[in-house]
Every structure is written in C-alpha cells, then in structure tokens.
Amino acid sequence: MQSNAAYATALARAFGGALLFSFPLLMTMEMWSLGVAVDRMRLVVFLLLSLPMLLGLSYFAGFEPTFRLKDEVLDALAAFAVGVLLSALLLWVFGVLGQNSLFTHATLGKINLCAVPAAIGALLAGKQLGGRGPGGREKADAGPLGELFLMAVGATFLAFNVAPTEEMILIAYQMGPWQALLLVAASISLLHVYVYGLGFPGEERRRQAGGLLRTFVAFTAPGYGIALLISFYLLWTFGRTQGVAPHEIATMTIVLGFPASLGAATARLVV
Amino acid sequence: MPQQTKTSRKPTSRSASPKAPGGKQPSADDIPVLEWIAAGVGLLLAATAVGFTAWDAIFGVVSPPSIEVRLMAVDPTPHGYVAQIKAINHGGSPASQVAIEGVLGDEKANATFDYIPEQSSATGGLIFKGDPRRGPLELRAKGFADAS
Numbered sequence: 001m002q003s004n005a006a007y008a009t010a011l012a013r014a015f016g017g018a019l020l021f022s023f024p025l026l027m028t029m030e031m032w033s034l035g036v037a038v039d040r041m042r043l044v045v046f047l048l049l050s051l052p053m054l055l056g057l058s059y060f061a062g063f064e065p066t067f068r069l070k071d072e073v074l075d076a077l078a079a080f081a082v083g084v085l086l087s088a089l090l091l092w093v094f095g096v097l098g099q100n101s102l103f104t105h106a107t108l109g110k111i112n113l114c115a116v117p118a119a120i121g122a123l124l125a126g127k128q129l130g131g132r133g134p135g136g137r138e139k140a141d142a143g144p145l146g147e148l149f150l151m152a153v154g155a156t157f158l159a160f161n162v163a164p165t166e167e168m169i170l171i172a173y174q175m176g177p178w179q180a181l182l183l184v185a186a187s188i189s190l191l192h193v194y195v196y197g198l199g200f201p202g203e204e205r206r207r208q209a210g211g212l213l214r215t216f217v218a219f220t221a222p223g224y225g226i227a228l229l230i231s232f233y234l235l236w237t238f239g240r241t242q243g244v245a246p247h248e249i250a251t252m253t254i255v256l257g258f259p260a261s262l263g264a265a266t267a268r269l270v271v
Numbered sequence: 272m273p274q275q276t277k278t279s280r281k282p283t284s285r286s287a288s289p290k291a292p293g294g295k296q297p298s299a300d301d302i303p304v305l306e307w308i309a310a311g312v313g314l315l316l317a318a319t320a321v322g323f324t325a326w327d328a329i330f331g332v333v334s335p336p337s338i339e340v341r342l343m344a345v346d347p348t349p350h351g352y353v354a355q356i357k358a359i360n361h362g363g364s365p366a367s368q369v370a371i372e373g374v375l376g377d378e379k380a381n382a383t384f385d386y387i388p389e390q391s392s393a394t395g396g397l398i399f400k401g402d403p404r405r406g407p408l409e410l411r412a413k414g415f416a417d418a419s
Contacts, residue, residue, distance in 0.1 A: 003301055003302075003303040004303040004304060004305045006303070007303040007305045007306050007309075008305055011305070011309060033367070033386060033418060036365045036386060036388045036418055037365055037367075037418035039328075040324055040325075040327045040328035040331060041328040043324050043328070044321060044324045044325045044328055047317075047320055047321050047324065048321060051317065070302075071302070073310070074302070074306055074307070074309075074310040075310075076313075077309075077310040077311075077313030077314050077317065078306065078309035078310050078312075078313050079313070080313040080316060080317050081309055081310075081312040081313030081315075081316050082309075082313075084313075084316040084317075084320065085312075085316075104388065104390060104391050105323065105324070105327050105331070105388075105389075105390075106365070106388035106389070106391055108320070108323055108324065108327075109324070111320075112320045112324060115320070
C-alpha cells in the first residue's frame with residue numbers, strides 16, 4: 001500500500017511536469033491545425049520514434065529512481081499515458097476538440113501530436129520537481145552515446161516548442177544567405193560556450209574530457225549536427241518542406257537549428 | 272490521516288533510493304499495482320494511437336475536400352437575418368480558409384471557415400437583409416487552401 005501511495009505521488013508529479021512542459025504547445029494554434037494536416041504516415045513514424053526516446057529518457061530521468069529495464073518500460077508507458085490523457089483533457093477544456101465530431105481522426109491527430117511533448121515533460125518532472133538533489137542520480141554514467149542522446153532530447157524539446165509555428169518559415173524567408181551563415185556561426189559558438197565555458201550542470205565532466213579542441217570535437221560538433229538533423233526531421237514531419245526550394249529548406253533548418261542547439265547545449269539543465 | 276500517510280511515505284522513498292544502485296531483489300518484486308495499471312493504460316493508449324493513425328495512413332481515403340453547405344436555421348435579428356449554416360467536408364483531405372457564399376435573389380453573403388477537417392463539419396452564419404426562408408437560397412463553397 002505504501003509503495004502504491006508513493007507511486008501515486010510520482011504519477012501526480014508526472015502530470016504536473018507534463019502540464020508545465022506542454023502547455024505552451026497545447027495553447028498554440030498551429031499544433032491544432034497540424035494535428036489535422038500532418039501526413040498520417042509521418043505521424044506514425046513520429047509516434048513510433050517517440051516511444052524509444054521516452055524509454056531512453058526514462059533511463060536518464062525517470063520518475064522512479066530505478067535502472068532496471070522492466071521499470072524503464074513501465075515508466076515510459078506510464079509517461080505516454082499521462083501525455084495522452086493530459087493533452088486530451090486540456091484540448092477538450094480549451095474547446096479545441098469540440099468543434100468537430102469527437103473521435104474523428106482530426107481529434108486523434110491533435111491529441112497524438114501534443115501527447116509526445118507532454119510525455120517528455122512527465123518524465124522530466126521526475127527530476128525537475130522530484131526534490132532529488134543534483135547529483136542524486138545524476139547521469140554520471142552517461143557515456144558518449146548517452147551524452148549525444150541527451151543532447152538529442154534537449155534539442156528536440158526546445159525545437160519542438162517553436163517548430164510548429166509559422167514564424168520559423170517567415171524568419172527563413174526574411175533572412176538573406178549571409179544572415180543565415182551568421183546564425184550558423186552564432187549557434188555553434190553559443191553551443192560551444194554553453195557546453196564548455198558557462199557553469200552549467202555537467203560542465204565539469206566535459207572539461208575533464210580534455211581541452212578546448214577536444215570538447216569541440218566531442219560535444220560541440222556532434223551537438224550541432226544533431227540539432228540540425230532534428231530540426232530537419234521536425235520540419236519534415238510537420239510538412240514544412242513540401243514543395244519548398246532546397247535553399248529555403250536549408251535556411252529553415254538553420255533557423256530551427258538555433259533553438260535546437262541551445263536545447264542540445266543545455267540538455268543537462270532540463271533533462 | 273493525511274499527516275500519517277506523509278510520514279509513512281518518507282521512509283519508503285528514502286529506503287528506495289539506496290536500494291536502486293544496489294540492484295537488490297526486494298524492490299524488483301513489489302512493483303506497486305498502480306504502476307502496472309498506469310503502464311497498462313499507457314500501452315493501451317500507445318497501441319490505440321499508433322494503430323488508428325497507421326490504419327488511417329494505409330487505408331484512409333485520399334481524395335480532395337468535397338464540401339457540402341447546409342442551412343440549419345434562420346434567426347431574424349435587428350441587424351439582418353442570420354442564416355446558420357453547416358459546412359460538411361465529405362472528402363478525404365482537410366480544407367482551410369474555406370470561402371462560403373450564399374446567394375439569395377440578387378443578394379450575396381460570404382463567410383470564411385478556417386478549418387474543415389476531412390469527414391468533419393464546421394458551423395457559421397451568413398447575414399442577409401431579406402428573409403432567406405422566402406426566396407430561393409443557394410449555398411456553396413467557392414474555394415479553399417490545402418491545410419498545412
């Protein structure tokens with residue numbers, strides 16, 4: 001019974017985290033229209049990719065202090081449930097779902113699209129709201145691959161918050177090629193400064209990894225690569241690349257790569 | 272009661288954290304029932320979400336929006352007759368910025384619907400000076416943009 005009560009607390013915390021992390025998206029108009037308009041196959045791919053990501057995230061920041069695979073799977077599934085239920089409830093309260101008949105695939109698409117960031121929030125809540133001190137279960141054992149995974153999650157998380165908006169495309173249209181190159185330089189420098197220079201969590205370990213050049217090769221360069229890759233994937237998923245000239249796609253990816261690289265750099269802050 | 276549960280919870284969470292790194296048996300067996308339920312619900316929802324979406328992706332009808340406009344009711348107001356309309360998209364793709372026109376004799380009224388998902392409907396109103404119930408009223412969708 002006590003363990004049930006403890007789990008209920010963890011679950012409530014997960015709902016709290018999901019709410020905190022996903023309400024900006026739930027209250028964004030583009031998320032609703034994208035839920036209707038997104039290509040169904042791409043939505044399936046997105047959902048299927050989100051499950052292993054939740055699993056990995058559960059390993060690094062689950063709402064239970066565990067390491068075992070069975071628990072990670074259970075946590076990831078519970079987080080998905082929290083994400084779906086919370087987005088369904090909130091979207092309904094916001095009157096987003098009521099407009100069309102319920103249980104159509106428009107409704108399903110809206111909920112599915114919002115459920116993923118909410119589920120990520122549910123898992124992050126374990127760390128953010130859990131009152132576990134820093135370094136309690138700090139991912140000291142995150143190897144180079146784990147580090148890259150965390151960067152990918154951080155990039156996804158920050159980029160997802162702005163990726164659905166029209167502004168990403170508008171900014172890309174407004175920017176000239178030189179401005180785009182400047183933004184690339186800024187993204188890489190900021191990524192490097194965040195990773196190497198500022199006193200953010202996880203920094204000491206990276207400094208131990210070697211000198212400035214070593215950090216650049218080991219963290220900054222792959223980090224920016226991941227940020228660009230995830231930006232392009234999100235734009236593709238949202239159908240933003242459809243019928244767009246390659247150089248505009250590149251600019252859009254660079255624009256979205258800016259928040260994504262900030263997310264990758266500060267993954268340790270949120271994850 | 273609540274105080275009691277609070278005090279009784281603390282030791283469990285304390286004892287749970289040192290247990291984990293040790294990887295000892297006790298916590299492996301007593302996974303709370305609630306955890307199984309939560310995970311079960313999650314599995315069910317994940318399967319439903321992926322299943323329905325995949326089914327839609329593979330077997331869903333791909334056809335352009337086909338929009339029917341129906342007159343639902345007419346309400347006389349001090350500022351004209353409000354013809355309440357319902358636009359139903361029978362087609363296989365969503366339409367956005369749907370332009371709807373009503374022609375009543377030589378009077379025209381327009382409305383734009385932001386979004387009509389496939390197999391769904393949206394409602395709105397057209398405002399006429401004359402009574403739409405009397406004259407022949409023609410309702411139709413004039414155009415749309417592909418949803419993105």
